[in-house]
Amino acid sequence: MIIRNLKYIFAGMFFGIIAVKSEIISWFRIQEMFRLTSFHMFGVIGTAVVIGIISIQLIKRLNIKTLSGEKISIAPKKFQKGQIYGGLIFGFGWAITGACPGPLFAQIGSGFGVITVTLLSAIAGTWTYGYFRDKLPN
Amino acid sequence: MLELLRQPWHWSISGLLIGLTVPLLLILGNKSFGISSSLRHVCAACIPANIEFFKYDWKKESWNLFFVAGIVLGGFIGNYFLTNPNDIVINPQTQQELAALGIKDFSGLLPTDLFNFQNLFTLKGFIFMILGGFLVGFGTRWAGGCTSGHAIMGLSNLQVPSLIATICFMVGGFVMTWLILPFLLTF
Numbered sequence: 001m002i003i004r005n006l007k008y009i010f011a012g013m014f015f016g017i018i019a020v021k022s023e024i025i026s027w028f029r030i031q032e033m034f035r036l037t038s039f040h041m042f043g044v045i046g047t048a049v050v051i052g053i054i055s056i057q058l059i060k061r062l063n064i065k066t067l068s069g070e071k072i073s074i075a076p077k078k079f080q081k082g083q084i085y086g087g088l089i090f091g092f093g094w095a096i097t098g099a100c101p102g103p104l105f106a107q108i109g110s111g112f113g114v115i116t117v118t119l120l121s122a123i124a125g126t127w128t129y130g131y132f133r134d135k136l137p138n
Numbered sequence: 139m140l141e142l143l144r145q146p147w148h149w150s151i152s153g154l155l156i157g158l159t160v161p162l163l164l165i166l167g168n169k170s171f172g173i174s175s176s177l178r179h180v181c182a183a184c185i186p187a188n189i190e191f192f193k194y195d196w197k198k199e200s201w202n203l204f205f206v207a208g209i210v211l212g213g214f215i216g217n218y219f220l221t222n223p224n225d226i227v228i229n230p231q232t233q234q235e236l237a238a239l240g241i242k243d244f245s246g247l248l249p250t251d252l253f254n255f256q257n258l259f260t261l262k263g264f265i266f267m268i269l270g271g272f273l274v275g276f277g278t279r280w281a282g283g284c285t286s287g288h289a290i291m292g293l294s295n296l297q298v299p300s301l302i303a304t305i306c307f308m309v310g311g312f313v314m315t316w317l318i319l320p321f322l323l324t325f
Contacts, residue, residue: 005204007166012205015159016212021143021220022152025213026247028228031236034315037229040149045289047153048160052294055161066168074170077282077292083303086280087288091310093273095319096266098248100285101278102173104271105206109213112248114255118271125275126177130191136280 019106027098034095081137086129143220146227160294169201172287174278176206217247239323262325281306 022044023029032038058064059072066072094100097118099107104122107115129136163169180203182196225245233244243250257263278284281303283292289307292300 001200002204005201008163008169008201008204009208009211011159011162011166012208012210013212013215014162014208015156015205016209016214017216017220018147018152018155018159018212019209020213020216020247021147021222022149022156023146023226023247024152024156026226027249027253028226028232028236028244028247030311031315032229032232034311035229035232035235037232043149044153044156045285047150048157048290049293051154051157052160052290053296055157056164056294059161059164064165066165068167070168072164072168074164074291074295076295077288077297077299079299079302080282082280082282083288083299084306086277086282087303087306088277088310088313089273090277090281090284091307091312092314092318093270093275093277093310094285094307095311095314096270096322097274099274100173101177101274102206102209102284102286104274105173105209106213106216107248109210109215110217110247111214112253114253114258114267115248117258118267118274121268121271122275122278123177123180125272125277126174126279127181127185127187127189127192127275128272129276129279130178130181130189131187133189133191138280 015102016106016109019103020110025099025103025106025110030094030098085137140220144222146222146224156290157294160291163205167201169205170287171291172202172283173206173209174275174284174287175199176202177275178279179203236323239320241323262322265322265325277310 019025024044029041033041104115104119160171163171179196179199182192182194186192228244241249241251252266258267288300288303
């Protein structure tokens with residue numbers, strides 16, 4: 001199981017290193033973004049999206065396959081009210097912690113052990129959503 | 139070369155590399171970039187508690203758990219072997235505004251005034267580390283994705299629901315930063 005997934009560990013390391021070096025895991029950078037005093041985060045996310053769009057278009061048009069020759073398929077996202085309610089709640093959390101889920105993992109790796117508590121709390125939040133899911137507008 | 143890597147990376151280089159994570163995962167194994175799902179898989183694996191939302195074969199999605207384990211390792215490598223020799227350059231206006239709200243330490247990636255083990259047992263620490271984390275986990279799952287799944291992967295695939303989610307992430311962040319955070323920081 002570990003051997004089969006080794007490539008994803010390396011992909012994660014690639015992303016983790018970039019996350020640190022691009023400073024997107026910095027609470028201060030997130031504050032700058034929401035205070036509109038720096039272009040840094042907008043530049044990072046904007047460039048990433050442009051590169052992502054070009055990559056997916058190339059994959060679709062040139063019919064690029066996976067390493068094992070499988071056809072690449074991407075599940076479409078369906079609109080749900082949760083994208084509004086949940087999106088706003090996540091936005092609140094993002095501005096408080098200065099981290100979305102990816103950066104939480106990178107912050108722990110970069111030596112902020114206390115963020116393990118934040119991660120556990122995020123897991124608890126996910127669990128709580130699962131518990132109340134039927135009672136929430138989705 | 140190492141010297142160059144140690145410097146903070148320009149936003150265009152960082153954005154380029156983050157964007158390349160999208161085709162990397164697709165080509166490696168037909169995987170859509172997304173990180174918050176890993177939190178759901180942890181729930182499904184460790185505390186399913188007979189909840190319908192956590193009854194699925196999480197082992198089929200285990201690549202995501204290996205991916206986030208890699209992010210922890212990458213965070214370690216990035217911080218210890220490619221250490222930026224200088225402090226992060228923060229906009230002076232933001233620095234002043236935050237200093238006025240009681241932030242004193244601007245040397246690391248996170249303000250140690252807020253994020254430390256002693257603070258866990260104070261109201262402020264509870265809000266910034268525990269409540270904040272809870273909102274991130276609850277909100278991303280309700281929204282069906284986070285910055286990676288919606289703002290990067292979803293927008294890259296031109297998904298309108300992801301655009302709506304991304305706009306709501308930003309609106310939530312602006313409301314918190316401008317209207318609520320000033321009170322939370324001065325507790």
